[in-house]
Amino acid sequence: MTDVRPPTAQSTGRASGNRWTLIAVCIGTFMLLVDLTIVQVALPTIQRHLHASFTDLQWVIDAYALALAALILAWGSISDRFGRKRVFVAGLAVFTASSMLCGLAQSISMLIWSRALQGIGGAAMFATGLALIAQDFQGPARGRAIAAWAATVGGAVAVGPLVGGMLTSGVGWRWIFIVNAPIGAVAIWLSLTRMRNQMDPGATRLDSFGLVSFAAAMFLLELGLIRGNALGWTSGPIVAMFAGSAVALVAFVLVELRQARPMFDLSLLRNSGFIGVSVGTFAIGGGMFALLPYLTLYLQNDLGYSPFQGGLRLLPLTVLAFLVPFVLRGPVQTLPPGVVLGGGLAISAGGIAALLAIGPSSDWVVLVPGMVLSGLGVGIANPAIARVGLGVVPAERSGMASGMSNTFRIAGLATGVAALGAIFQQRITSSLATSFGAQGAALGRAVSSAGIRAAAHGQPKIADAAYVAFVSGLRTILVIGAVAVALGAVLAAALVRSRDFHRPVAHVSPIETTPHVATEVL
Numbered sequence: 001m002t003d004v005r006p007p008t009a010q011s012t013g014r015a016s017g018n019r020w021t022l023i024a025v026c027i028g029t030f031m032l033l034v035d036l037t038i039v040q041v042a043l044p045t046i047q048r049h050l051h052a053s054f055t056d057l058q059w060v061i062d063a064y065a066l067a068l069a070a071l072i073l074a075w076g077s078i079s080d081r082f083g084r085k086r087v088f089v090a091g092l093a094v095f096t097a098s099s100m101l102c103g104l105a106q107s108i109s110m111l112i113w114s115r116a117l118q119g120i121g122g123a124a125m126f127a128t129g130l131a132l133i134a135q136d137f138q139g140p141a142r143g144r145a146i147a148a149w150a151a152t153v154g155g156a157v158a159v160g161p162l163v164g165g166m167l168t169s170g171v172g173w174r175w176i177f178i179v180n181a182p183i184g185a186v187a188i189w190l191s192l193t194r195m196r197n198q199m200d201p202g203a204t205r206l207d208s209f210g211l212v213s214f215a216a217a218m219f220l221l222e223l224g225l226i227r228g229n230a231l232g233w234t235s236g237p238i239v240a241m242f243a244g245s246a247v248a249l250v251a252f253v254l255v256e257l258r259q260a261r262p263m264f265d266l267s268l269l270r271n272s273g274f275i276g277v278s279v280g281t282f283a284i285g286g287g288m289f290a291l292l293p294y295l296t297l298y299l300q301n302d303l304g305y306s307p308f309q310g311g312l313r314l315l316p317l318t319v320l321a322f323l324v325p326f327v328l329r330g331p332v333q334t335l336p337p338g339v340v341l342g343g344g345l346a347i348s349a350g351g352i353a354a355l356l357a358i359g360p361s362s363d364w365v366v367l368v369p370g371m372v373l374s375g376l377g378v379g380i381a382n383p384a385i386a387r388v389g390l391g392v393v394p395a396e397r398s399g400m401a402s403g404m405s406n407t408f409r410i411a412g413l414a415t416g417v418a419a420l421g422a423i424f425q426q427r428i429t430s431s432l433a434t435s436f437g438a439q440g441a442a443l444g445r446a447v448s449s450a451g452i453r454a455a456a457h458g459q460p461k462i463a464d465a466a467y468v469a470f471v472s473g474l475r476t477i478l479v480i481g482a483v484a485v486a487l488g489a490v491l492a493a494a495l496v497r498s499r500d501f502h503r504p505v506a507h508v509s510p511i512e513t514t515p516h517v518a519t520e521v522l
Contacts, residue, residue, distance in 0.1 A: 018136040020194035022145050025129045026152045027187040028092055031180055032122035033153060035064065035099075036413070037160030039115075040293055041300070041307035042173035049173070052108040059112045062226050065414040067119025068126065070218040072407040074211040075127035077263035084128040084135065085197035089188060091124025096184030103178035126406045134390050135198045143333055143387070147325040150382035159318050161296045162311025169308050209255045210263040217248035218411065225418035264404065268393065273337075276495030277388040280341050281405060282412035283488025284381055287481040288348050288374065290416025294424060294474055295355075295367070302470055303364055313364050317371040317378075324379020332380060337391070337501075341384040342493025348377030349486035355478050360468050385409075391501040416484075420477040427476045431469035436462075 039046075043057045052060075079087035098117035105111035129149065137145040167175045224241035231238050256262040268274040292314075299310035332340045351373030357366045389405035432443045443466070 018194065018196075020190050021132055021136045021196075022148060024187050024190040024195060025088070025132050026149060027183060027190075028088065028095075028125040029129050029149065029152050030156045031183060031187075032068075032095060032118075032125050033156035034160045034163060035118060035122070035177075035180070036068075037292060037296075038164035038167075038176050039064075040296055041161050041164040041311070042168045042176055045168055045173045046108075046111070050105070050108040050111065056108045056112070058226070060108075060115055061417075062222075062414075063112050063116040064119040064122070065410065065417070066219060066222050066226070067116050068123050068410045069222050069407065069414045070215045071120060071123035072127045072410060073264065073404060074215055075124040076131070076404065076407075077207055077211065079124075079128045079131060083197035084131045085191060085195045087124050088128040088132060088195075089191045091121045091128070092184055092188045092191065094118075094121030095125065096121075096181055096188065099177045099180035099184065103174040103176075103181075126410070130386055130390055130405065132195070136196070143329060143383075146386045147329040147383050150386055151322045151325040151379070153382050159311070159314075161292075161307065161314060162318070165307025165309075165311045169306065207255070207259055207261070207263040210252060210259065213248050213252035213255055214263065217245045217252055218407075220245035220248060222411070222414050222418065225415055225422075228418070228422060265393070268404075271392055272495040273388060273392045273497055273501065276338065276492045277341065277385060277392070278404070278408050279495075280345055280381070280488045280492035281385050281389070281408040282415075283485050284345060284348060284378070284385075285409045285412025286416030286419070287412075287484030287488065288352065288378065289413050290420055291352065291477065291481050293417060294420065294477060298358075298470070298474055299364060302467060305364075313367070314371065316368050317375040320372060320375025321378040321382070324376055325383045328380060329383065332384070336498060337384060337388050338493050338496035341381060341388060341496055342489045344377045344379075344381030344384055345485055345489035345492055346377070348374050348381060349482050349489055351375070351377055352478055352482040352485060356475055356482075358471060358474065360471050362471075388496055416481075420480065423480065424473045424477050427473035428466075428469045431472050432465060436465070 039060060043060065046052060046060065047057055050056075075087055075091070095118055098114050098121060101114035102111055102118065105114055130146075133145045133149055134142065164176050167173075167179065220241045224238050224245065227241075228238050252264075253266065256264055256266050295314070296310060299305050299313055300307060303310075305313065335343075351370045354370035354373055355367055357370070359366075385405065429443075436443055443462070
């Protein structure tokens with residue numbers, strides 16, 4: 001098919017960029033991130049309809065997150081070689097088709113494998129989104145486009161439970177997946193007809209060994225973290241997974257050192273700005289967004305709200321995460337990038353700390369101050385992550401930069417959910433073992449997965465102890481999340497410096513006949 005390329009900002013003399021690219025990218029980003037959380041509220045219904053075990057339900061979430069974390073960087077590198085539009089459209093097609101398979105699944109196994117396919121397509125979209133924005137927007141227009149993309153990221157993860165609750169309660173759990181089909185079709189049409197394909201002229205071959213070794217390292221690491229609590233952290237399979245991940249990571253480094261055009265340019269590790277934004281991105285994923293599933297469990301399973309009511313009570317965080325990138329875009333761009341990123345993370349850490357006001361007798365309103373601060377911080381940090389992540393690499397390697405930035409984001413989220421989940425369950429089990437002895441372990445698993453009411457079976461003594469244990473576990477992981485994000489704030493503020501950014505350099509795009517200037521992201 002002929003590649004339709006609308007006029008660029010350079011050729012028209014305007015700096016507005018291609019709004020259709022932005023719309024398509026934001027649609028794709030919203031879909032893939034909403035699907036990280038939208039399924040959570042439907043799990044009890046899925047369990048009944050497909051006769052699934054608790055382990056099966058874990059895999060419904062984990063199969064998607066694993067594919068995302070393992071393949072984002074690989075797709076970013078492939079997009080530099082074959083073109084960002086092509087990879088983005090391919091990802092949209094896979095994601096849309098697999099969403100239909102999820103909605104039509106007649107067994108839990110089919111649903112799990114379809115979720116893994118969703119993750120493969122989602123990784124392709126997430127890897128190329130920022131690079132597509134970077135290629136079509138310059139100057140102040142790029143700042144506005146990144147603000148829109150960041151608002152999409154901030155709102156999508158948090159709004160998932162609300163949307164999932166509405167669809168599950170209204171038309172059934174299958175529609176949380178089927179609804180992606182018409183939306184994905186629109187995004188595919190926009191991308192094919194309104195988006196141009198651009199690639200890195202220096203990417204003449206694929207880094208195949210790098211792709212395989214990095215994907216293996218990420219897969220084994222996340223799989224070990226996810227399964228460690230169930231199998232035992234010192235068990236043979238878990239030790240083998242972590243050892244295999246380490247071996248694959250060493251192999252990846254050795255391979256990249258020998259590549260003329262590596263998938264991951266290891267020289268970036270000498271760039272303090274790259275290290276700072278990577279640590280900050282991982283911290284907000286693992287310390288902030290990874291807490292949302294547990295807040296959802298608290299609102300629904302412990303306070304007794306329906307999926308829709310629970311989603312509504314997350315709106316103080318959701319709305320601010322969406323609006324702040326637009327409202328504060330002008331003022332924050334006048335500040336040093338490290339100050340903006342570090343400040344946003346610090347506000348988020350303060351918001352998580354404020355959530356510690358919860359107690360065994362608390363109502364949901366005690367969460368509001370913490371959610372407001374967290375939403376404000378996320379709204380400030382997300383655009384800064386995008387601008388810094390793109391700004392510390394040459395423009396022609398924006399596919400790699402986009403892939404790396406989003407790899408750290410999703411890896412942080414997947415690692416945080418797994419690690420915090422292990423600590424959360426252990427804390428609940430330990431608390432209940434004090435009151436119920438040997439029964440505490442089984443009761444702890446029931447409380448952490450199914451909630452207080454389901455575990456108590458109408459027994460007030462168990463319900464009271466379970467509620468205290470659940471709140472204790474939640475407070476523990478809130479402390480860990482606040483510390484993680486605060487450390488990310490300190491390192492980001494200290495390491496991200498303006499001198500680490502690439503200044504304008506002339507280069508020729510493989511799809512243009514005249515040179516243009518790749519302007520700095522900030």
